[in-house]
Amino acid sequence: MKLRHKDILGMKELSPEEIHLILDTADSFSEVSTRDIKKVPTLRGKTVINLFYEASTRTRTSFEIAAKRLSADAVNISTSTSSVVKGETLIDTAKTLEAMNPDIVIIRHSASGAPHLIARLVRHSVINGGDGFHEHPTQSLLDMLTIRRKKGTLKGLNVAIIGDIAHSRVAHSNIYGLTKMGCRVTVCGPAPMIPRDIEKLGVAVSSDMEEAVRNRDIVMMLRIQFERHQASFPSIREYAKFYCLNRERLEMAKPDALVMHPGPINRGTEIAPDIADGVQSVILEQVTNGIAVRMALLYLLSGGSS
Amino acid sequence: MKRLLRGARIIDPSQGLDGLLDLLIEDGRIGMIGEKLKGGQEAIPVEEWDLTGKIVVPGLIDMHTHLREPGYEYKETIRTGCAAAAAGGFTAIAAMANTNPANDNRSVTEFILRKAREADIVRVYPVAAVSRGLEGRILTEFGDLKEAGAVAFSDDGKWVADSSLMRQALEYAASFGMPVISHCEDPYLTAGGSMNEGRMSTELGLRGIPPISEEIAVRRDIALAAYTGLPVHIAHVSAEGSVQAIREAKKAGVPVTAETAPHYFSLTEDFLAEYETAYKVNPPLRSAKDAEAVKGGLADGTIDVIASDHAPHSSIEKDVEFEYAACGMVGLETSLGLSMKLVKDRILSLGQLVEKMSINPARILRIPGGTLKTGAGADITVIDPGHCWKVRADAFRSRSRNSPFDGWALEGKARMTIVGGEIRHDET
Numbered sequence: 001m002k003l004r005h006k007d008i009l010g011m012k013e014l015s016p017e018e019i020h021l022i023l024d025t026a027d028s029f030s031e032v033s034t035r036d037i038k039k040v041p042t043l044r045g046k047t048v049i050n051l052f053y054e055a056s057t058r059t060r061t062s063f064e065i066a067a068k069r070l071s072a073d074a075v076n077i078s079t080s081t082s083s084v085v086k087g088e089t090l091i092d093t094a095k096t097l098e099a100m101n102p103d104i105v106i107i108r109h110s111a112s113g114a115p116h117l118i119a120r121l122v123r124h125s126v127i128n129g130g131d132g133f134h135e136h137p138t139q140s141l142l143d144m145l146t147i148r149r150k151k152g153t154l155k156g157l158n159v160a161i162i163g164d165i166a167h168s169r170v171a172h173s174n175i176y177g178l179t180k181m182g183c184r185v186t187v188c189g190p191a192p193m194i195p196r197d198i199e200k201l202g203v204a205v206s207s208d209m210e211e212a213v214r215n216r217d218i219v220m221m222l223r224i225q226f227e228r229h230q231a232s233f234p235s236i237r238e239y240a241k242f243y244c245l246n247r248e249r250l251e252m253a254k255p256d257a258l259v260m261h262p263g264p265i266n267r268g269t270e271i272a273p274d275i276a277d278g279v280q281s282v283i284l285e286q287v288t289n290g291i292a293v294r295m296a297l298l299y300l301l302s303g304g305s306s
Numbered sequence: 307m308k309r310l311l312r313g314a315r316i317i318d319p320s321q322g323l324d325g326l327l328d329l330l331i332e333d334g335r336i337g338m339i340g341e342k343l344k345g346g347q348e349a350i351p352v353e354e355w356d357l358t359g360k361i362v363v364p365g366l367i368d369m370h371t372h373l374r375e376p377g378y379e380y381k382e383t384i385r386t387g388c389a390a391a392a393a394g395g396f397t398a399i400a401a402m403a404n405t406n407p408a409n410d411n412r413s414v415t416e417f418i419l420r421k422a423r424e425a426d427i428v429r430v431y432p433v434a435a436v437s438r439g440l441e442g443r444i445l446t447e448f449g450d451l452k453e454a455g456a457v458a459f460s461d462d463g464k465w466v467a468d469s470s471l472m473r474q475a476l477e478y479a480a481s482f483g484m485p486v487i488s489h490c491e492d493p494y495l496t497a498g499g500s501m502n503e504g505r506m507s508t509e510l511g512l513r514g515i516p517p518i519s520e521e522i523a524v525r526r527d528i529a530l531a532a533y534t535g536l537p538v539h540i541a542h543v544s545a546e547g548s549v550q551a552i553r554e555a556k557k558a559g560v561p562v563t564a565e566t567a568p569h570y571f572s573l574t575e576d577f578l579a580e581y582e583t584a585y586k587v588n589p590p591l592r593s594a595k596d597a598e599a600v601k602g603g604l605a606d607g608t609i610d611v612i613a614s615d616h617a618p619h620s621s622i623e624k625d626v627e628f629e630y631a632a633c634g635m636v637g638l639e640t641s642l643g644l645s646m647k648l649v650k651d652r653i654l655s656l657g658q659l660v661e662k663m664s665i666n667p668a669r670i671l672r673i674p675g676g677t678l679k680t681g682a683g684a685d686i687t688v689i690d691p692g693h694c695w696k697v698r699a700d701a702f703r704s705r706s707r708n709s710p711f712d713g714w715a716l717e718g719k720a721r722m723t724i725v726g727g728e729i730r731h732d733e734t
Contacts, residue, residue, distance in 0.1 A: 012509070091625055111627035112511035113581030120580075132629070134511025172511055196514065197505035 003300045007119040007126040010135035011177035019181060021306055023145050025296035026289070032069055033291055043072035043302055047102040050076045051093070052129065053109040058263055058287060059129050059138070063106050066294035072103075094118040104301055107131070125301040133167050138297065139262050140173035142290040144181065146282050147218060149289070150258055155182035160212045160253075162188045162243060163222025163270055164232065166195040170262045171222060175201050188212035189222075189243065192232045209243050216253045220260040221245050221270045236269055246272040250280065258282050307351060308332050309727065310343060314357035314688065318364055319657045320665055320677035329362060331684040334727035338680060355734065357688055360721060363660045364676050365397025365685030367667040368638060370462070370487075370541060370565060370613035373399075373430070376417060377406025382618040382705045384418060388427035390616070390638040390704035392731040395720025397685035398429035398675055399616075399638070400667075402462040403440065410435035410446045412454035419455045427730050428723070429685070431457040431673055433487065436475045442466050445474060452482050457671050460487035462541060463588075465523050467493055469530065476536040485670055487539045490523035490548065491515075491589065500629050502575045502590040510578065512629065515590050521547035528555040528562055537561040539670055542615050544570045544589040546599035553608040563670050564603070565611035568644035569635060571600045573710060583624045583631035584710040587617070590633075605653050610666040612659075614641040618706030636704050640697055640711045642689070646718030649691075656691075688722035688734070695719050 001021050005013065014022075032040055048067040050060050060076060067074035077097075088096075090109070097105060104125045107115040112132030119126040130136040148154055159178055165171045165187045178185050179202045186204040187194065188211075199205050206212045213219055226236055233239050250259065259271075259281045267273045276283060309331040316327045316339060323339065330337035330352075368391060374382035382390075384401075391399045401418060403409035409418065415432045422430035434456035438444045442464060451459075459479050465488065466472040472488070479486045496519045501507050503514025524540055528551060531538040543549060543566045555562045569587060574594045577585045585591055603609040617634025624631050645663065648654045654662070664687075668676030675685050699712035723731035 089626055109627065111629045113628045116581050117627060132511050133513075166508075169511060172509075195508040196503050196516075197508050200505045201509070 002303070002305045008137055008297055008301065009116055009119060009126065009128045011137050011140050011173045011180070012135070016180050019141070019144065019177065022141055022293065022296050022300065023148060025300060025306055026141070026145050026292040029295040029299070030289070030292040032295070033288070038069050039071055040069065041071045042299060042304070043067070043070040046072040046104070046302055048072045048074045048298060049097055049102045049105045050074065050129070051097065051105055051107045052076070052078045054130070056108055056129070058290070059108065062287070062290045063129065063294050066291050066298055069291070070295055070298055072298065090114060090117065091121060094122055098122045098124060104298060127297060127301070130169050132169065133172065134169050135173045136169040137173050138290065138294055139170050140177040142286055142293040143174060143220070143260060144177060145289045145293055146260065146286050147258065150282060151217065154178065157183045157217040158215060159183045159185045159218040159220060160188055160216045161185060161220045161222065162209060162212060162245070164193040164224055165189050165198060166193050167225065168222045174220065175203055179203065186212050190233050190239070209249060210252055213249050214252045216257055218258050218260060219245060219250065219253050223262065223264060224266060224270050240269050244268065244270055244272055245275050247274065250275055260286060263287070307353065308337070310352050310354045311362055311686070311688070312354055312356050314360045314362040316362045316678065317656050317660055318678040319661055320364065321679055323678070324657065329678065331724070331727045334684055336678050336680050336682050336684050339678060359690070361656065361689040361691055363687050363689060364664045364678050365723070365725065366395045366642065366663045366687045367398045367675055368396045368614050368616065368641065369400045369611060369667040369671055370567070371399045371401055371616040371638065372404065372618065372634070373401045373418070374618055375405060375421060376414065381620050384421040384430065385425040385427070386703060386705040387616070387638070388422065388425045388430065390636070390702060391428045392723045393703045393720070394638040394640070395642045395687040395689065395723055396428055396638060397687060397723055397725045398431060398673065400431045400433050400457065400671060402433050403435040403460060404463045408435050408440050409433070409456070410438050410440070412450050415451055415454040415456050428725050431671060433458045433460050433462070435459065436461045436466055436486065437471065440464055442468055442471060445471065445478060448478050448482055448484065452484060457673055458485045458487055460489065460541065462487065462489045465489055465491045465493060469526060472527065473530050473534060476530060476534050476538060480536045483672065485537055485539055485672065487541050488523070488527045489541050490520050490527060492519045492522045495519035495522070500586060501578055502592045504575065504593060506575045506578060510581065517545035517547055517592060517596060520545045520589055521551055524548040524551050528552070528560055531562050532558070532560045535561065537563065540564040542567050542570070542589060542613070543600065543603065543609055544592050544596060546596045549599045549603035549608055553603065553606070556608060563610045564608065565613040566600050566604065566609050567613055567615040568637060568641050569710065571597050571604070571648065572644050577710065581628040582710070583626070583628055584635065584708055586628065586631050586633050587635050588633035601648065601653050604648065604662065610662065610670065612641065612645050612662045613667070614638050618704055619708045620706060624708050634708065636702065636706050636709050638704060639702050640709060640716070642720055643695070643697070643716030643718050644711065646691065646716070650717060684724060684727040686724040687720055689718060690721045691718050693717070693719045693721070
């Protein structure tokens with residue numbers, strides 16, 4: 001089986017079969033990262049560009065390592081500004097890069113839909129590395145890989161996603177991805193952080209964290225970006241009081257529940273330090289699996305098959 | 307010179323006229339309407355036009371356009387905007403004040419009128435700003451602007467959020483017999499939004515503009531009109547709640563009038579799925595339910611006017627990330643074709659369409675036009691109701707191409723636009 005997409009823009013566009021294909025491929029690539037010589041020649045001669053308009057450590061590094069472990073040439077472009085007026089337009093930058101004949105460009109941008117704009121205009125593949133509040137498909141795929149490895153399956157699991165749902169592309173991608181794979185998803189956060197009509201995407205909604213966590217198999221916490229969305233809640237202190245995942249709240253979940261977080265974590269804000277470092281936490285395994293998932297996508301978009 | 311328009315169906319609700327008649331134009335004015343008129347008894351030559359199968363109506367008036375001059379001539383000039391208007395069947399247009407500099411003093415009003423005179427294509431009626439620099443703080447000099455030729459006041463693009471200032475504007479404008487047009491949008495509820503709020507904005511990860519952002523502003527302006535007893539005109543109605551608020555207000559006798567634009571009954575937010583900036587407009591495209599409510603408002607008279615809200619933008623503003631793209635779409639050359647669909651769908655009669663696109667704008671703006679009565683200026687639009695055509699943005703007379711209707715098949719087109727007896731557009 002092959003991917004039938006030129007681009008990976010969101011979980012919304014992927015079928016369950018394609019998600020399985022990506023996860024299965026990622027499984028087979030995981031082993032590469034455990035070798036002494038962490039490199040295979042699969043993508044030798046391919047060029048991968050990381051075009052990042054937003055600060056990022058883990059996603060950019062993860063893509064770069066994934067490309068290098070497949071022997072592709074990886075180039076990083078970090079543009080801190082996404083200013084409308086300053087400098088070159090996004091389209092001009094993208095067309096300029098296209099003229100250098102890359103095979104895959106990964107785009108992260110603060111504006112929702114920016115990777116879609118580019119994907120329409122260029123020949124090469126585009127991977128969405130996170131766009132605005134819209135989607136972050138590779139994060140969702142690595143979350144699913146992590147869950148599948150721990151739980152054996154995704155089907156029938158009860159998942160709580162907790163935090164600023166409205167401004168979280170991770171939440172959006174996981175809502176699409178996890179519901180597609182048969183999970184029951186509840187989103188939870190202060191009401192101003194719950195976007196309108198989210199229930200129409202097939203999720204349950206709660207503003208009561210204890211209710212949201214109770215009997216869940218997976219508790220997925222989101223990073224609170226208080227520097228960005230101050231208007232949504234009065235203070236970090238108040239947020240932490242009602243929505244921080246601490247010992248008491250986690251005990252309401254199933255005893256073998258997994259604690260997940262896309263990182264970077266705000267210790268003490270959305271997750272208590274002992275929980276982040278606790279036995280149920282799979283936060284660092286998510287990071288490890290991120291490389292395998294990204295290797296799988298680079299491979300499949302380059303025409304590889306299972 | 308005389309012109310005789312022969313054999314068309316003449317529809318003029320201003321005098322209850324609807325029939326196969328001839329119309330004689332004399333000295334730039336409507337001479338006579340009747341059956342089988344003869345033009346040639348006298349020595350003056352008569353130019354005859356056989357308009358069998360066509361519809362002749364009072365010249366269409368677009369009370370909401372953006373001509374972009376002065377300041378944004380790369381998007382549109384007064385000349386190109388007027389040419390687009392004539393091609394779309396409009397004999398007169400009202401130009402909004404958000405140019406650069408804004409039309410907030412008589413020198414800008416006079417400049418616009420001078421440019422319009424030089425272009426000499428259609429009639430241009432400047433709408434001056436309510437507040438200096440459209441900043442919502444200090445009223446402009448209404449009397450001076452009226453003397454210079456402004457016909458109405460509006461801070462279009464922004465709501466006059468200060469209720470006291472808006473009250474003063476209604477009162478002061480009324481003392482000069484001038485209407486005030488309100489762009490209704492609560493700036494706090496709108497902040498940062500780039501599309502309608504709802505399932506679609508949630509799916510696309512874009513900040514939403516809730517329909518109540520418009521409705522709340524509409525309700526305040528209605529309250530001011532009710533309290534002062536003075537008229538207010540609501541621009542580009544897009545939301546069901548606004549339609550309902552205006553309907554109730556009219557029933558209660560409040561002097562409120564309203565317009566909508568063709569995109570609010572022709573498109574919905576669902577068109578935004580691919581982040582196409584051609585669909586980005588303010589107020590935003592709403593849900594199917596809102597579009598139905600707008601049609602209902604047109605049908606029952608709640609909404610008096612169809613105006614294009616012609617808003618030219620270049621690729622510089624549009625070929626960018628959706629959130630950064632400018633709001634607005636050109637409309638002068640598609641407005642009639644899109645509105646004719648309402649006639650085909652039996653939402654409006656042809657007579658009602660003429661009311662919404664000619665008679666009512668003239669009445670609200672208190673300008674000449676909207677009639678084919680003998681002696682009136684010969685502003686006439688000839689419509690071919692059955693003509694099927696394809697919208698081609700690259701063939702627009704407008705300088706801008708930002709139309710979401712590019713490629714659409716429409717039925718009904720202006721074939722001839724006559725202003726003051728002169729033919730300004732001819733596709734017969």
